[in-house]
Amino acid sequence: MATVKLKNIKKTYPNGAVAVQGVDMAIEDGEFIVFVGPSGCGKSTMLRMVAGLENITDGEIEIDDRVINKVSPADRDVAMVFQNYALYPHMTVRGNMAYGLKNRGLPKAEINQKVTDAAKMLRIHDFLDRQPNQLSGGQRQRVAMGRAIVRDPKVFLFDEPLSNLDAKLRVQMRIEIKRLQRKMGVTSIYVTHDQTEAMTLADRLAVINDGRIEQMGAPIELYNNPATLFVASFIGAPQINLIPVQFDGKNLNSGDLQFSGFKDLPENTDLILGIRPDVLEPNNDGQLEMQVDLVEQHGAENLVYGALNGASTTDGYITEICFKTNQNTQPAIDSILRLHFDQSHAMVFNKETGERLI
Amino acid sequence: MSNINWRIILNHTILLIGVIFMSLPVWVAFSTSTHSAETILREGLQFWPGTNFIGTYREVLFEQGGVMKSVLGITMLKNSMILGIGFAIGKVIVSMLAAYAIVYFRFRLATPLFWIIFLTLLLPLEVRIIPSYEVVAGLGLLDTNFGLIVPLIASATGTFYFRQFFKSIPEELLEAARLDGATPWRFFVDILIPLSKTMIAAILIIMFVVGWNQYLWPLIMTTKEENYTLVIGIKQIYQILSEGGELPQYQKAFALTILATLPPVLVVLFFQNWFVKGLVESEK
Numbered sequence: 183m184a185t186v187k188l189k190n191i192k193k194t195y196p197n198g199a200v201a202v203q204g205v206d207m208a209i210e211d212g213e214f215i216v217f218v219g220p221s222g223c224g225k226s227t228m229l230r231m232v233a234g235l236e237n238i239t240d241g242e243i244e245i246d247d248r249v250i251n252k253v254s255p256a257d258r259d260v261a262m263v264f265q266n267y268a269l270y271p272h273m274t275v276r277g278n279m280a281y282g283l284k285n286r287g288l289p290k291a292e293i294n295q296k297v298t299d300a301a302k303m304l305r306i307h308d309f310l311d312r313q314p315n316q317l318s319g320g321q322r323q324r325v326a327m328g329r330a331i332v333r334d335p336k337v338f339l340f341d342e343p344l345s346n347l348d349a350k351l352r353v354q355m356r357i358e359i360k361r362l363q364r365k366m367g368v369t370s371i372y373v374t375h376d377q378t379e380a381m382t383l384a385d386r387l388a389v390i391n392d393g394r395i396e397q398m399g400a401p402i403e404l405y406n407n408p409a410t411l412f413v414a415s416f417i418g419a420p421q422i423n424l425i426p427v428q429f430d431g432k433n434l435n436s437g438d439l440q441f442s443g444f445k446d447l448p449e450n451t452d453l454i455l456g457i458r459p460d461v462l463e464p465n466n467d468g469q470l471e472m473q474v475d476l477v478e479q480h481g482a483e484n485l486v487y488g489a490l491n492g493a494s495t496t497d498g499y500i501t502e503i504c505f506k507t508n509q510n511t512q513p514a515i516d517s518i519l520r521l522h523f524d525q526s527h528a529m530v531f532n533k534e535t536g537e538r539l540i
Numbered sequence: 541m542s543n544i545n546w547r548i549i550l551n552h553t554i555l556l557i558g559v560i561f562m563s564l565p566v567w568v569a570f571s572t573s574t575h576s577a578e579t580i581l582r583e584g585l586q587f588w589p590g591t592n593f594i595g596t597y598r599e600v601l602f603e604q605g606g607v608m609k610s611v612l613g614i615t616m617l618k619n620s621m622i623l624g625i626g627f628a629i630g631k632v633i634v635s636m637l638a639a640y641a642i643v644y645f646r647f648r649l650a651t652p653l654f655w656i657i658f659l660t661l662l663l664p665l666e667v668r669i670i671p672s673y674e675v676v677a678g679l680g681l682l683d684t685n686f687g688l689i690v691p692l693i694a695s696a697t698g699t700f701y702f703r704q705f706f707k708s709i710p711e712e713l714l715e716a717a718r719l720d721g722a723t724p725w726r727f728f729v730d731i732l733i734p735l736s737k738t739m740i741a742a743i744l745i746i747m748f749v750v751g752w753n754q755y756l757w758p759l760i761m762t763t764k765e766e767n768y769t770l771v772i773g774i775k776q777i778y779q780i781l782s783e784g785g786e787l788p789q790y791q792k793a794f795a796l797t798i799l800a801t802l803p804p805v806l807v808v809l810f811f812q813n814w815f816v817k818g819l820v821e822s823e824k
Contacts, residue, residue: 235715256721268712272734281730282720329720 184246184259184336184369185211186232191241193227193393201227203393204241212367214360218380218416219390226341228390229373233262233339245336256285261330262339265346267322269314269329275301276310279328300331303362320351327359331366338363338370344379356382377417381405389413411536414456414529420485423462423503425455425493426533434530436501438492441469443525444540452533459485461527462505464513468522472503474513484509491518566801573597573794580790592791600795611765613773613796620752620769621803626689627751628744635698635743636736640728642699643706644714654703661696665757673760688761692754698743705739706732741814749804770800 186209193202201224209215217225230236232243234255242249250258261282269278276297283293301307304324314322323343330338340359344352360383363370374380380387381401388398389412397409401417408414414422427434429447434440434455447453462470471491478485483506490501505521513519530540568585575590601613641647642654665672672691681687709732717727733740758769768776777793808815 233715233719235718255715255718260719262716262719264712264716266710266712268710268716270713270716270731272731281717281722285721285723285726329716333720 185209185244186337186369186371187242187244187247188228188232189242189244191228191231191243192239193224193231193236194239201393202231205393205395207388207395207398209369209371212369214363214370214372214383214385216372216374216380216384216387217390218374218377218387219396220416221375223390224393225373225375225390229262229339229341229371232258232337232371233260234258258337259333259335260337260339261333261335262341263323263326263330263343265342267314267326267346269322269325271314274311274313275306275317275325275328278314278325279332282329282333296332296334297328300328303331304328319347320355323347323355327362331362336369338368340370340372340374342374343372344374345376352379359383377419381417387417389416391416408529409538411454411456411531411533411538414531414538418458420459420504420506422529423457423459423490423505425457425490425501425503427453427455427530429453436493439470441525441528444530447530447539448532453539454531454533456529456531457523458527459504460506461523462503462521463507463523464505464511464519465522466520468520470503470521470523472505472519472521474515474517474519477512477515479509479512482509483507484512486511486513486519488519566798569794570798573791573798575791577787577789577791581787596791596795597799600792600799611768611773613770613799615766616768616770616773617799617803619767620771620800622685623688623754623758623769624748624752624803626685627692627754628747630689630693631695631698631747631751632740632743634693635695636702636733636740638699639702639706640732642703644724644727654699657696657699659696660694665692669756669760672757676761683762683764683767688758688767692751692757695747698747701739701743702736705736709735738814738817741811742817745807745811745815748807752800752804770796774800 186207188205188207190204190206191202192200192204194200205228207215217228219225227236231238234250234253238251242251244250245258245260270281273281279297279300280293283296288296297310298307301310304327306321306324306328309317309321309325314325317325323346326343343359344355347355356379359372372380372383374383384401386399387401387404389396389404391412397404397413399407404413404417408417411424415424425436425439427436427441428451429435429444429449431449433442434444434447434453436455441455472486472488473491474486474488476487478487485504485506487502487504490503493501503521528540529538531538568587571589572580572586573596574593575586576592579586579590601617604610604612638657642650642657676682676687676691679687713731714727717731722730753771754769755771755775759772759775762768762772774793774796777789777796
């Protein structure tokens, strides 16, 4: 159990590519932090810097107030779960889990005890004498986690651990990881590009873009109150509806559409109006008009997709719009619907800078 | 239907001709070695085995003066074994360590060094045989197993194979091991060696055969008869046989040849499963 601090850390690769450009972060004891972002945003690099697998170009990383920049990975007391499991293929499950402890010179009896305990917790004690190639993907992932747990580390690091599993298993393991982390109370950093995983697992979420933290906070906070256009469009599934608009002093305008009730916005600037699919509802007096072209039935809820009529687009494409509704609302394809949103739920961003204005 | 049959017959005929072409000389050598010197001198090479098998081979292997003035066939067999095995093991150890350094230690000259090692493939032993001899002789290591084996154990081929193999091992295994507190040495012993088992077996087999068949180097490195290897023995026996006024002992020369081919054949036969695995297996 430990706190982790990143102080203005930077990573530049020898070829000049900048992966991380100055990240500050303080992680509390026992917190579950998720780094989420598109591929190549530097999230894995940051995790690997904490693990000690990448050099830190600049800045400091502290675990429990000890600077670990120059400490070897083994001595940082962190354990990592890899995307492809990285199990030692020639060792049994027991051997895999015991290897780290053996290298630390623990007595045999203690190693055995720890391995058995961890195996029971993960329900893999029946496979202890099998080799990894005799296990299914989910079981391998459990072994990889077992290998991390037996070490009883200060920090768990997860590098997209569920990406190689099928959808059903992924949800199961997600829940299990969360439970396990709660139970053990170990500070954890989890990297993923899957925003659902990120939302459901995190105590706090760091949305990373282009080597920087765009925003960090509780998942629901990021969902309700994104600080930038990037965060708004990255968090939330289905994606937030984005409508290009301009402000004329009174109204937001987009082609033939007008949205009133906004003020204090810059004029003659390209703005983006953002509306979550779940705040839109069909209403004959609604501000938006959509032509339905697809209804996705998810069981309890339906997602209705279509074109937004009347909106102007700079690039000539039709503006897509989507709203979420219950399973009983099933508009016909090609029907025209009017949609209403409460303008207190709408967000306005500066298109150029991505900055949130309202 | 009949079309396919014809093709099978044709294919098998070609294969059979190949097999006969390859193995017939060996068979004739074996058959001839089981006849007496008189028969061979009178009637030439023999296609069918004779009755002298036990006599000839016992004389060659165990009787002094049977093949050469003093050295026994069995001693030369032993010398060849030592050379083959020592050569193979030495090459595996050296090339594995070299490949380990090249692949896993990020020192600045790793890549150029690898290519320099690789280029030495263009410099066979024969090119550097005089300087190598000078060094070994200067160290007083002539006529020793050490002097015979050690100058040969650096291997560009082996290093290359191990390098390619190590590169195919996922990086995450190394990272997992580092986090598990494995030192470089422990990683090598606990992870790399077990993973390379089949590769090691394949290279051991190839190198054993190469070492066994060495001729020029043992020839100049050994001055005493009791240090001769079988391959040298074959050469010497023809020389001895053609000198002197006795009846040429061709059956013994053939027997020695058969004996010299036997161990490599056996090694390949017994280990061919491992051998094939090592060269084609990709599961990691």
